[in-house]
Amino acid sequence: MGELAIVLSDPPGDEGSSGLGIAGPLTHATTPVLRDYLRRLIDTTTGAPCIMLDMSCCIGIDVDGLLALAVAQHAARLRGGDLRLTHTPALVARQVRQHNFEHLLDDSTSDEK
Numbered sequence: 053m054g055e056l057a058i059v060l061s062d063p064p065g066d067e068g069s070s071g072l073g074i075a076g077p078l079t080h081a082t083t084p085v086l087r088d089y090l091r092r093l094i095d096t097t098t099g100a101p102c103i104m105l106d107m108s109c110c111i112g113i114d115v116d117g118l119l120a121l122a123v124a125q126h127a128a129r130l131r132g133g134d135l136r137l138t139h140t141p142a143l144v145a146r147q148v149r150q151h152n153f154e155h156l157l158d159d160s161t162s163d164e165k
Contacts, residue, residue: 056082058089061106069102075109078117086117090124090135100132104158108139118153125156 059073070093076082094101105121125135136158140148148157 056085058086059106069104070097071104071106073106073109077112077114078110078120079112079114080116083116083120087120087124090120091127094124094127094131094133097131097133101128101135102133103128103135104138105135106139107137107141107144110141110144113144113147115151118148118151118156121156122153 055076056078057073057075059075061071061073074086078086090103093103103124121135121137128135135156137148137156138158140157145157148154
């Protein structure tokens with residue numbers, strides 16, 4: 053089982069913008085921690101939650117991780133915000149696209165375009 057670290061790089065403010073980083077794999081074993089964190093963040097953010105998730109230290113992602121991110125993105129969009137993956141390594145971006153979750157990617161910061 054891998055470990056996942058969630059790094060708060062830009063604390064949420066009143067405007068609802070948050071920067072987070074992921075270190076480690078986002079898999080079936082580690083997804084619950086991120087899912088719960090994102091749920092709390094979205095529920096407690098004042099205004100529209102805009103979450104930028106820095107994936108530069110993410111070493112892999114599986115379908116459970118992709119589904120958790122898609123659900124969090126949907127929840128943020130329901131509140132007028134968004135969730136986007138930034139600085140996505142080529143391997144992870146390829147996995148995201150392979151499973152048709154490209155709507156999560158912020159292509160301007162992805163290593164693979």
